[in-house]
Amino acid sequence: MRTKCNDKYDALLEATLKLVNDCGFHDAPMSKIAKLAEVSPATIYLYFENKQDLINKLYIKIKASFSEHAFNGYDSNLPVKKGFETIWYNIADYKLNKIEESMFLSQCDNTPMIDEKARLQGLKHLQPLLDLWERGQKEGIIKPISNYLLYAYTVYPLSFLLAMEQNCLSCLNKDSRLAAFQCAWDSIKV
Amino acid sequence: MRTKCNDKYDALLEATLKLVNDCGFHDAPMSKIAKLAEVSPATIYLYFENKQDLINKLYIKIKASFSEHAFNGYDSNLPVKKGFETIWYNIADYKLNKIEESMFLSQCDNTPMIDEKARLQGLKHLQPLLDLWERGQKEGIIKPISNYLLYAYTVYPLSFLLAMEQNCLSCLNKDSRLAAFQCAWDSIKV
Amino acid sequence: MRTKCNDKYDALLEATLKLVNDCGFHDAPMSKIAKLAEVSPATIYLYFENKQDLINKLYIKIKASFSEHAFNGYDSNLPVKKGFETIWYNIADYKLNKIEESMFLSQCDNTPMIDEKARLQGLKHLQPLLDLWERGQKEGIIKPISNYLLYAYTVYPLSFLLAMEQNCLSCLNKDSRLAAFQCAWDSIKV
Amino acid sequence: MRTKCNDKYDALLEATLKLVNDCGFHDAPMSKIAKLAEVSPATIYLYFENKQDLINKLYIKIKASFSEHAFNGYDSNLPVKKGFETIWYNIADYKLNKIEESMFLSQCDNTPMIDEKARLQGLKHLQPLLDLWERGQKEGIIKPISNYLLYAYTVYPLSFLLAMEQNCLSCLNKDSRLAAFQCAWDSIKV
DNA sequence: TATGAATGAGTATTCATTCAT
DNA sequence: GATGAATGAATACTCATTCAT
Structure with missing residues (x-):
């Protein structure tokens, strides 16, 4: 095509x-x-093929670029906290610098505008993060709770900070980002 | 007539x-x-008046019912953690029991389908929670960070758990809800 | 009704x-x-009965009031020119003073918004004027041309002057009305 | 394509x-x-663009064709009466042969269905006739009265004759048209 | 008599998609 | 491959009229 x-x-x-x-x-x-x-x-x-296909392809493309960013410089041999830190800061960077893309993802994820098939395809990129969490749990560093919870309390909050845009982007700025990361880490560490 | x-x-x-x-x-x-x-x-x-008005009115109505639920049984004289616990569990309850309403709010909040005016009107109900946080910060119990961060890491993650619906609603069930609350509290407590 | x-x-x-x-x-x-x-x-x-009936009844009512005005003070025993003068000035008066009604009649007469039946009923009031013209023709004072022509060149022009409203109502004012009447009379007199 | x-x-x-x-x-x-x-x-x-635009464009097109007809063969060097005769007969011809167009113009001119802008654009074509009248007045051939009156008593009556259609079109036929013209001329000549 | 609620059929206009070049 | 023209089906909304009180 x-x-x-x-x-x-x-x-x-x-x-x-x-x-x-x-x-x-x-x-x-x-x-x-x-x-x-x-x-x-x-x-x-x-x-x-049609409008749905256009939207789907855009979604998948952005999801891919998001994942690529997320694991930039990440190495699965890093210690758990360091690894998590790398990924989390990468994602925060992406949200801050690729605002349009991030907003689009939010809209797709909270709306029935994406095919279930495309949605699934968008999800499979996160595996390294899930692997990291599993390792962290084995090492007793990360709480033994579901991946959903871990994601909800570490990555997902960044979407809110983005959505609040004008008033809140500052929360993601280089210097104040530490507070945000600390919240994320505190919520999952044992 | x-x-x-x-x-x-x-x-x-x-x-x-x-x-x-x-x-x-x-x-x-x-x-x-x-x-x-x-x-x-x-x-x-x-x-x-028109379709926009219909959507706006629905949004405002649901926001109101959400807030009512959120502060059900809450008393501003409660100790900070207890107060926070009350509100947080109320909201978790709402998300679990009023799935349709919660999904609609998510869609509205991540989409340009709501008037700015209606959006503002929907926001003004949260004041008691903000007051509680302020008190917690004065008492040194809650981290001295912006309200946006506090919200992003305590209430907002619930939306994700809801969105994951089929696989994840269990996270909000009575018995496993404690883990979720613990994450929330850990992320904001000093 | x-x-x-x-x-x-x-x-x-x-x-x-x-x-x-x-x-x-x-x-x-x-x-x-x-x-x-x-x-x-x-x-x-x-x-x-319905909208059409409402319009029709309004049309007929206004046509009736128009005719009543037109023959106010007219007596079929008057000499032809005097009689014509009376009627013509009456009509000019009506157009000047009953602007709304006159405009409505114009709209009805140039639009397919009136039933043919109502239209006919509106026409039958003019008989005395037609009689006057017939007498004038017999006396050799008025040109031996069709009633349509006589009407077109004496009464109908008043509608135009009305339609030009702002710029032209002055043409129908007391003092300048004589010029208009003179045109009307010149166009039909032998 | x-x-x-x-x-x-x-x-x-x-x-x-x-x-x-x-x-x-x-x-x-x-x-x-x-x-x-x-x-x-x-x-x-x-x-x-929309229905209004469609109507406006139709109006302007017909007005233009009307004006073109009206001044067909007219030369501003003709003597006043001859010039007036030319234009008047042209217009009578148009009314007789372009019945649909003429009726449409009448409807537009007696109805709030045309933009003021389009209406103005439709008016500006008549200038040569106004010039002719001015000349006639200077030469003492035409009554020193307003253009509105001149129009009302010469051109406008033709609309009535058209509107009476079935019964009256005969008034505009080649042989009986002379009577109509005579009325028109009598009403304005000094 | 009088009413505001209710409605099916209709209105101007837009949309995703296809056609013909 | 690329296009502007063309369109049937749909969309938000309105209207003349009737219903139920």
């Missing part, structure tokens, strides 16, 4: 990202997406 | 809640809402 | 007149008419 | 003309217009 002219493919994804963020899925018609990408509406259908 | 009954008003809100949850705002047309509420499409406009 | 409470009947006709003039037939819904008349929409149907 | 053809644009204007004449603006819905033009409702919006 994806042809040699990646320019248009990418422009379409970018336009979709912007419009869905600003107006919501319900007010991001194909015609507007095409216009913003400087492309004919018909052209969209050369690269994507 | 027929008299305007609350039945229809409520049926419309209920239908909207269900459809927006199941299909998303973008696929919850007025015609479907009317059908589900067993009412003519035109009737909607006797009770609501 | 018309009941004892003429107040509401009249208020409805008045409201219709105003709304149709200001917004056009296409933007004068029954609900607005009811509101302006300070009456329930359902009440309209106690006095009128 | 299919190319936007004038056929559809014209068909739409024609359909609108017919429907507005036969049923009135209030009963000429876009769906009927589309059907009559053998086009999808959505297609209308490729050529016109």
Whole structure:
């Protein structure tokens, strides 16, 4: 499906990202997406099957870039806390620097706008973090609770801080980020 | 003269809640809402100005019921931890028992589908919790960090647990809820 | 159909007149008419069969008041020119003083918004003028041309002067009205 | 790529003309217009912004064709009466041969269905006639009265004759048209 | 008599998608 | 591959009219 002219493919994804963020899925018609990408509406259908496919592909692409960021510089041989710290700060960085992408993910995750199939595909990237937690639990450093809880109390709160945007992005700034990390670590460490 | 009954008003809100949850705002047309509420499409406009107004009013109503639940049995004279515990468990209860409502709030909070005005009106109910935190900080029991962080690491994670629904609702069950609360408390206590 | 409470009947006709003039037939819904008349929409149907009937009745009423005015003080024994003068000035008076009514008649006469039946009923009031013209023709004072032409060149032009409203009402004022009458008379006299 | 053809644009204007004449603006819905033009409702919006724009454009187009007709063969060097005769007969011709167009103009001019802007644009074509009248007045051939009066008693009556259609079109036929012109001229000549 | 509630059919307009070049 | 034209089906919303009191 994806042809040699990646320019248009990418422009379409970018336009979709912007419009869905600003107006919501319900007010991001194909015609507007095409216009913003400087492309004919018909052209969209050369690269994507339909609107759902366009959204799905954007979701998967962003999820992938998110994961790539998350494990940047991470090595599974690091001690548990150090490893967790690396990943957590990476994610905080991503939220702070890739605001559009992060907002889009939030919208997808709280809305029935993504195929179940795409959703699953987006999830499978987190395995290294789950492995790290398992190791931490074996070593008695991390509480013996479900992965869901661990995620809910460490990574997920970052989404809220992002959503509060104007008033709260400061919470993720270099110098005040320590407090946030401390909360995260305190909530899971034994 | 027929008299305007609350039945229809409520049926419309209920239908909207269900459809927006199941299909998303973008696929919850007025015609479907009317059908589900067993009412003519035109009737909607006797009770609501337009679709936006319908959504806004539903949001505000649910936010209000949420707050009412949250502070049920709470007394500002309770010791900080006890007070926090009361509120936190109330909210966990709400999430567990009012799944539809909770999912709708998540969708609203991560989507540009709500008026800024309605959004603000929905926020003003949390004051007692903020007051409690302030007291806890003065007493040296709660970390001296911003309200956003406190909220992000105590209340907000519950939304994630809810969203994971099938796999994770167990995390909020009576017996395993303690672990979740412990995470919350650990992340904010000094 | 018309009941004892003429107040509401009249208020409805008045409201219709105003709304149709200001917004056009296409933007004068029954609900607005009811509101302006300070009456329930359902009440309209106690006095009128439907919207068409309401418009028709208003048309006929105004046509009748127009004719009454037109022949005010007219006596079929007057000499032809004097008689014509009387009627013509009466009509000019009406156009000048009953602007709303005159505009409504213009709209009805240039639009398919009136039943053919009502239209015919509105026409039959002009007989005395036609009789006068016939007499004038017999006396050799008025050109031997069709009634349509006589009307077109004497009475009808007044509608245009009215329609030009702001810029042109002056043409119908007491002192400048003579010029207009002179045109009318010149165009039909032998 | 299919190319936007004038056929559809014209068909739409024609359909609108017919429907507005036969049923009135209030009963000429876009769906009927589309059907009559053998086009999808959505297609209308490729050529016109909305219904108002469609009506406006039709009005302006017809006004332009009317003016073109009116001054066909007219030369500002002609003697006043001859010049007036030329224009007047041209207009009578137009009314007789372009009945649909003439009726539409009447409806527009007696109804709040046209934008003020479009209305103004439609007016500016008559200048040569006004110039002619001015010259006639300077030469002492035409009464020193306002342009409104001159128009009301010469051109405007033709609209009435048209409106009476069935019974009266004969008044505009070649042989009986002289009587009508004579009325017009008599009413303005000194 | 009078009403506000209720509604089915309709209105202008938009949308995701396909057609023809 | 790329496009603007074209469209049937849908969308939010309105209307003339009727219902139930």
